[in-house]
Amino acid sequence: MPLHEIVIDVDHGGARRLPTLLECRDPSRGGQCLSQQARRSFEIEGVDHVDDEQRRVGGHVRVAMRGRKSFRSIEAEHRQGGDHVNRIHDNMIDRAGASLPMMTTSVSSSRPVLLFNKNRDVDPAGHDHLTRVAMAQRIATLINGHYAGVHDSSAIAGHPYFIPDNTLLREDCTVLGIQGEDDLYGGVVPHAFLTNKTISHPLPDMQAVAPDSWSPRLAQRIGNTVLPGYSAFSRNDAQLAGERLLEGGRVRVKRAAGVGGEGQAVVDSIEELMSVLDGIDRNELCQEGVVIERDLDDALTYSVGVLRVAGRQFAYCGTQFMVEDRNGIEVYGGSELHVVRGGFAQLQRLLADDERVEATGKAIQYDAAVSAEFPDFFASRRNYDVAAGRDSRGLRHCGVLEQSWRIGGATPAEIAAVEALLAEPSLDSIVASTHELHRAGPVPAEARVHFDDPYSRSGPILKYSRVHRHGNPT
Structure with missing residues (x-):
């Protein structure tokens, strides 16, 4: 079996916990993250190497594993106190030969990135949560941090970066130590109705x-x-x-x-x-x-937004598209975004299509209105859905449907674009998309899959993002 690199959950603060498989990458496929189904049957023999400092700090550690034992059987043995599993959990197995590559950034020195669930009914195996995990891992890489799991109120070393599942309130920030846009991927408002x-x-x-x-x-x-x-x-x-x-x-x-x-x-x-x-x-x-x-007939929904991540700002305008779910009902199927370096001003200078210009202008005015009314509002992700179409009497309308100051459906495309722009400093803009499939279908070779479960009982069975082309939005 070829060598795979996985991320497991190790002991934190001396507490022994069941190891949790968080991520599995296959170097033979360009480091592509394996599907959920592949992870379920992934086979391992043991941890080749984890240094003492990482073992002491705990958290989530990237290690290399190979072998013949399924991770589910590893978990079962751990519940029974199997010695082999306890050695894996304590990260003490040192195989003969050279140590295998570890994370490029030390866990002890990099910033922990945490998911924060305001919704207490999160399904840990559901597509929403697993997508947030995948995005948290990629954002952690962008900010030279490390993904440290879901916030559980325990003390965590360093100054965490948070990815909430909903817009936060000011009192949340007091508890979490969030002081500004560089501390989260999302937004903070003073009153609950603003969420x-x-x-x-x-x-x-x-x-x-x-x-x-x-x-x-x-x-x-x-x-x-x-x-x-x-x-x-x-x-x-x-x-x-x-x-x-x-x-x-x-x-x-x-x-x-x-x-x-x-x-x-x-x-x-x-x-x-x-x-x-x-x-x-x-x-x-x-x-x-x-x-x-x-209500509008045949409305086209635009996604307009601005991001601050990794100390830089990006803005975008794109469109949403619909797909049929397994019951034949039209549901959100993804977004294609034209992303530029800078803020709304840079985006406006590059737009040529009149309706995109109008939709972007509506989002900018909306954002400015909220900021003016609530000066203590801040957000590193500001996303606005803007619809354009005609009502049942033929009158045309264009207006913001809703705001999103949290991780959202378009986030995989946002992150894919940011990754590409940071990798190629000469580019001013790029086009990226995110896709949610409810039925089996082809996946482009260059796509990054962040959820794949053909046995999912509800919601999409496959979610991926991709970068399409370079160039200015039209």
Whole structure:
């Protein structure tokens, strides 16, 4: 069997834990990360070498392994106290011959990169979490750090860099020690309502129910950068908003915390509106809210954003595309992004297509409105979905659908582009994409797969990113 390089979880602070296989790379395939299915049957004999300092520090260590024993059997033996497994777990096996290559950056000296889950119901084997793990590993490389797993409130040496699964609040930063954009891949807001879709629209009237710290001025600042619509936090207010918008044609009802098009319904009558609202839990409606906005036919959704990672800034404009899931329902299938060095100003200078220019301008105005209303807001990832299309009566609209100040669906394309631009300093821009497949299909040779599980019971079975070509966006 050829030699493979894997990442395992080792003891931390003296605590003995079951070793966890986090990553497996095959040097014979250009260092490509093996699929989840391949990792399940991966065979090892033992750790060739881990130095004492890395063993003492603990965390996640990159080691070389080869052999004939499956990792699942290794885990089973560990539960039974097998000596062979304990030696692996303690990283004490020293094979005869030369030591094999280790991480280029010492674990003890590099910055730990941690996932932080605000959602406590994370499926550790699900595509969302495994994609975040893959992105955390790649971001760690970009910032010369090391991936150190999921934050679990235990003390960690160094000043960690965090990758949260949702927008953080100021109180989270106090606990985690986050001080600014260079401490996370995501964003920080002062109030909980700023983490979801409801911030984009005004309330239906001045007497409407609103969460604490709600700012009517934000909707005024945002103005026409969004589609016509309202936010509501009670059944009566949602019904009022829907009835008012239905006078101008079909509307879309969106649960505030929905992701990737989930939790949405299109209604064309008051009866349909009432039925959809009946299906939303009262507590959810009061705590998180709902968005009622104009629905568009054949809308094209743009992804516009700006990033700060590895001490540099990048901006992009691209488009999203849809695919059919295993039930024949259209769902998010990925994004293709035109990424440039610098911020929004550099991006605007390179755009030529009128609609891309308009979509980017809407996102910039939206971003500026939030920053002006909440000066203590900051984010290293600012992503805005902008839709352009016509409503059921033929009127054209272009506006921001929602913001994302956290790791998101377009992140694999973002990171692929950043990697390519940092590798080739002479380039000003590049095109990269991310793809989510719900049925078996070909994978381009140059793609980087970050999730592959043909037996997944829900969601995509394959996710990958790739760099397409160099050049300026059009």
